[in-house]
Amino acid sequence: xxxxxxxxxxxxxxxxxxxxxxxxxxxxQIRSYWDGEESVAVFHPRPFHTAIPGYxxxxxxxxxxxxxxxxxxxxxxxxxxxxxMDTEPALRFLTGSLHVEYLRPTPLGVPLEVRxxxxxxxxxxxxxxxxxxxxGEVCARGEVIAIxxxxxxxxxxxxxxxxxxx
Amino acid sequence: xxxxxxxxxxxxxxxxxxxxxxxxxxxxQIRSYWDGEESVAVFHPRPFHTAIPGYxxxxxxxxxxxxxxxxxxxxxxxxxxxxxMDTEPALRFLTGSLHVEYLRPTPLGVPLEVRxxxxxxxxxxxxxxxxxxxxGEVCARGEVIAIxxxxxxxxxxxxxxxxxxx
Numbered sequence: 001x002x003x004x005x006x007x008x009x010x011x012x013x014x015x016x017x018x019x020x021x022x023x024x025x026x027x028x029q030i031r032s033y034w035d036g037e038e039s040v041a042v043f044h045p046r047p048f049h050t051a052i053p054g055y056x057x058x059x060x061x062x063x064x065x066x067x068x069x070x071x072x073x074x075x076x077x078x079x080x081x082x083x084x085m086d087t088e089p090a091l092r093f094l095t096g097s098l099h100v101e102y103l104r105p106t107p108l109g110v111p112l113e114v115r116x117x118x119x120x121x122x123x124x125x126x127x128x129x130x131x132x133x134x135x136g137e138v139c140a141r142g143e144v145i146a147i148x149x150x151x152x153x154x155x156x157x158x159x160x161x162x163x164x165x166x
Numbered sequence: 167x168x169x170x171x172x173x174x175x176x177x178x179x180x181x182x183x184x185x186x187x188x189x190x191x192x193x194x195q196i197r198s199y200w201d202g203e204e205s206v207a208v209f210h211p212r213p214f215h216t217a218i219p220g221y222x223x224x225x226x227x228x229x230x231x232x233x234x235x236x237x238x239x240x241x242x243x244x245x246x247x248x249x250x251m252d253t254e255p256a257l258r259f260l261t262g263s264l265h266v267e268y269l270r271p272t273p274l275g276v277p278l279e280v281r282x283x284x285x286x287x288x289x290x291x292x293x294x295x296x297x298x299x300x301x302g303e304v305c306a307r308g309e310v311i312a313i314x315x316x317x318x319x320x321x322x323x324x325x326x327x328x329x330x331x332x
Contacts, residue, residue: 016216018223026214048192050182051260052315052323057184058261059232063225094217095224097267102260105319149218153271157218 005031006039006071009085013157014092014149019067030064032071032116039072039116039128045108056106061140064114065130066098069144072116073126077148080121092154093126093146106132106139124148171197172205172237175251179323180258185233196230198237198282205238205282205294211274222272227306230280231296232264235310238282239292243314246287258320259292259312272298272305290314 007020007030018027032041043064051057073093078085106112112134119127125147132140173186173196184193198207209230217223239259244251272278278300285293291313298306 014218016219018215018217019225021216024214024216026212046192048190049184050187050190050193051184052180052319053182054323057229058264059185059225059229062228062232062264062266063223066225066228094271095266095268097265098224098228099263099265100228101263105260153218157220 003033005033005041006075006085007031007067010074010092011090014090017067019063020071028060028063028067030067030071032068032075034075035115037117039068039075041068041071041114042111043114044111047108050108051105054108056108056112056134058100058102058140061102061106061112061132062098062100062142064112064132065100065140065142066095066144068114068116069098069128069130069142070095070146072118072128072130073144073146076118076121076126076128090154092149094149096125096145096147098142098144100140100142102140104137104139107134110134112139119143169199171199172241172251173197173233176240176258177256180256183233185229186237194226194229194233196233196237198234198241200241201281203283205234205241207234207237207280208277209280210277213274216274217271220271220274222274222278222300224266224268224306227268227272227278227298228264228266228308230278230298231266231306231308232261232310234280234282235264235294235296235308236261236312238284238294238296239310239312242284242287242292242294256320258315260315262291262311262313264308264310266306266308268306270303270305273300276300278305285309
């Protein structure tokens with residue numbers, strides 16, 4: 001896929017997420033794209049992303065669903081407003097809740113595909129459902145309720161006044 | 167706390183979890199203990215475990231609840247059988263489902279405390295509720311449904327026959 005990922009459009013001050021921030025060199029750098037009405041991200045777990053030997057850590061799967069879900073929420077919100085992700089103001093979402101069902105152990109050593117689908121857009125809240133598959137088989141499914149970032153938090157970030165930042 | 171953590175009792179072949187395995191040098195090494203009827207783990211996020219600058223990544227919070235939940239399930243199952251975690255056979259749990267509600271942004275740069283409570287033990291299924299707090303304030307709460315590992319999977323691990331392991 002040559003096009004830009006949803007996360008590539010996040011402004012710099014919102015691009016430090018451990019899961020999907022392009023400026024977090026220690027992070028997972030999950031990248032999500034539209035594929036018709038669905039969104040898709042492919043992630044290659046590293047050998048140490050183990051649950052039990054041979055299988056992928058559930059917290060990583062939760063992280064994939066989380067960041068792909070909020071990314072899909074953001075892209076869907078722009079689309080609902082009929083404008084591109086490169087236009088202002090930025091629409092960035094935080095996770096309100098995350099639910100994951102682990103259907104079967106997820107094999108380690110193969111790429112994982114997470115697919116999202118927008119279930120509902122309601123005011124500042126976007127609900128996204130997702131599946132995580134390995135070798136064409138769905139191993140986990142989940143749902144993210146994403147909340148558009150409050151303006152006061154965005155302003156706080158832009159001013160650099162986080163107080164507790166390290 | 168000088169005593170051994172729940173995870174210290176996991177047998178070697180079940181101690182490679184990215185979230186809580188004592189043998190995973192790249193992992194988070196979450197360690198959980200009893201504190202009366204509750205279980206507790208304290209974790210220090212690293213500076214790169216960022217969501218937005220100054221706040222902790224939600225996927226890390228999900229991971230803490232996940233591993234602390236399955237660890238608490240294991241400890242509770244031993245306790246229900248009236249035997250120590252150093253006795254055979256090992257009772258190890260996998261995550262069946264994980265639910266997290268993010269109540270407020272979690273500040274980065276301070277230790278996080280995750281507290282678990284056993285909600286139900288039913289056959290091979292243990293339900294654990296959890297909170298994650300920073301500076302004494304609950305920032306997230308969640309629930310893990312933990313399922314006792316099937317015997318065929320345990321045997322497969324012991325034989326080293328994972329097929330897809332990397």
